[in-house]
Amino acid sequence: MLDLFKKIITRTKKPIYPSNAVMVASYPKSGSTWLANLLLCYFKPKPWDLFDYKHSVQEWYGPREILKHPYLTLIKTHQPYCNSFPEIPTIHLIRDPRNVVISYYEGLRKHGHIDIDLSLSEFVKKFIDGIKLDGFGTWNFNVGSFDKRKKSIICVRYEDLESNSHEVFKKIINFLNIKPVQENLINECLEFCSRDSMRENQFINQKEIDSLNNALPGFEKQLFTSCKTRDWKDTLNHTDSDLILSTFKKEINKFGYYV
Numbered sequence: 001m002l003d004l005f006k007k008i009i010t011r012t013k014k015p016i017y018p019s020n021a022v023m024v025a026s027y028p029k030s031g032s033t034w035l036a037n038l039l040l041c042y043f044k045p046k047p048w049d050l051f052d053y054k055h056s057v058q059e060w061y062g063p064r065e066i067l068k069h070p071y072l073t074l075i076k077t078h079q080p081y082c083n084s085f086p087e088i089p090t091i092h093l094i095r096d097p098r099n100v101v102i103s104y105y106e107g108l109r110k111h112g113h114i115d116i117d118l119s120l121s122e123f124v125k126k127f128i129d130g131i132k133l134d135g136f137g138t139w140n141f142n143v144g145s146f147d148k149r150k151k152s153i154i155c156v157r158y159e160d161l162e163s164n165s166h167e168v169f170k171k172i173i174n175f176l177n178i179k180p181v182q183e184n185l186i187n188e189c190l191e192f193c194s195r196d197s198m199r200e201n202q203f204i205n206q207k208e209i210d211s212l213n214n215a216l217p218g219f220e221k222q223l224f225t226s227c228k229t230r231d232w233k234d235t236l237n238h239t240d241s242d243l244i245l246s247t248f249k250k251e252i253n254k255f256g257y258y259v
Contacts, residue, residue, distance in 0.1 A: 015086075018068035022176060023060070023075045023090040027142045028134060029103035030095035031158040032076055034193060038169060041189040042182075043072035048192055060086065078136045080145035089176055092146050095158035096257045097139045098232035098244050101127045108133070124240040128247050140251045157255060165190050 022039065026032040036057050041048050044056075058066055060077040063084050067073070075086065105123045108114045113133055114123065130138040137145075146153065154175040161168045166186055173181050191197065232241060245252060252258050 015063050015065055017066050017075075017086050017088050018073040020068070020071070021066060021073040021075060021086065021088045023077065023086055023088055024093060025077050025079075025081075025090055025146065026093035027095070027100060027139055028078050028131075028136060029100050029107060030093050031161065032078075032093055035091065035093055035156075035161065035172075036074055036076055037193045038189050039072060039074060039172075041192055042169075042173065042185060045071070050193075078134070078142075080137050080142045081148050082145070085149070088152065090149065090153045091172055091175070092143075092149075092153055092155045093158055093161075094143055094155060094255055096232065097127075097248055097252070098236055098241055098257075100139060101244065102232060102235050104131070120235070121237065121240050124236070124243060128243060140248045143255075144251055 024032050024036055024039070033053065037050060037053055040052050040056055044052065056069055056072075057074050057076050060066075060075050061079060066075060066086075075088075079085075101124055102120070104127065105114075105120055108123075108131075109116050109118070126132075128138070130136070130141070136142055146155070154172065156168060156172065166183075169186055169190065170181055170183070173186070236244075245258075249258075
């Protein structure tokens with residue numbers, strides 16, 4: 001009985017995370033892969049490799065052991081905030097849901113997780129209710145849950161990171177209390193992780209990318225599609241955009257996305 005009690009206590013204890021651990025939290029398709037690559041470049045000595053991401057980023061779905069990496073222990077999650085969330089510096093990355101839904105739609109079709117013939121309008125309805133396949137909840141519930149986190153968190157809009165990359169990334173480095181901030185290194189990271197650089201790397205390493213991508217025929221070359229925000233106004237019809245706006249109006253206004 002005593003041994004059983006010890007096992008229960010051990011399971012309920014919060015894991016101890018490495019001192020150099022950082023969390024990137026976001027709803028899916030909000031730019032977390034791009035930000036993770038930027039962070040890895042900033043902390044890891046050269047030479048850099050875009051495939052460092054595969055070996056260096058650890059996913060968090062709930063309390064678990066996290067292995068310490070020598071320069072930066074980078075953890076990524078799409079889970080909403082909860083009591084078991086790691087008490088480590090957290091970068092909460094947010095993206096306009098009208099752009100999220102387009103990327104989400106393309107990503108799920110690419111891997112065969114939804115019917116390839118499903119229309120974007122039908123997918124928007126599923127998105128509004130929360131994609132059951134992934135279990136991350138609705139967009140507004142997920143991003144709103146981080147209001148409960150009161151310390152060691154910074155909220156960053158993907159659109160700001162894209163349009164004012166140097167200053168926003170510098171703000172993130174300052175949040176992580178890394179002194180002094182290396183301005184030239186920030187520029188080098190942004191250049192290395194740029195859309196053109198990622199596409200060039202994709203061309204050179206296409207065979208390895210295809211093996212990692214696990215995409216349906218015809219979608220193999222879309223691992224690094226674009227770091228640039230596609231304007232939802234060019235893709236969503238008025239009915240779909242109005243549905244997202246009316247459903248998520250509170251959070252859209254809160255994060256300054258109202259148009």
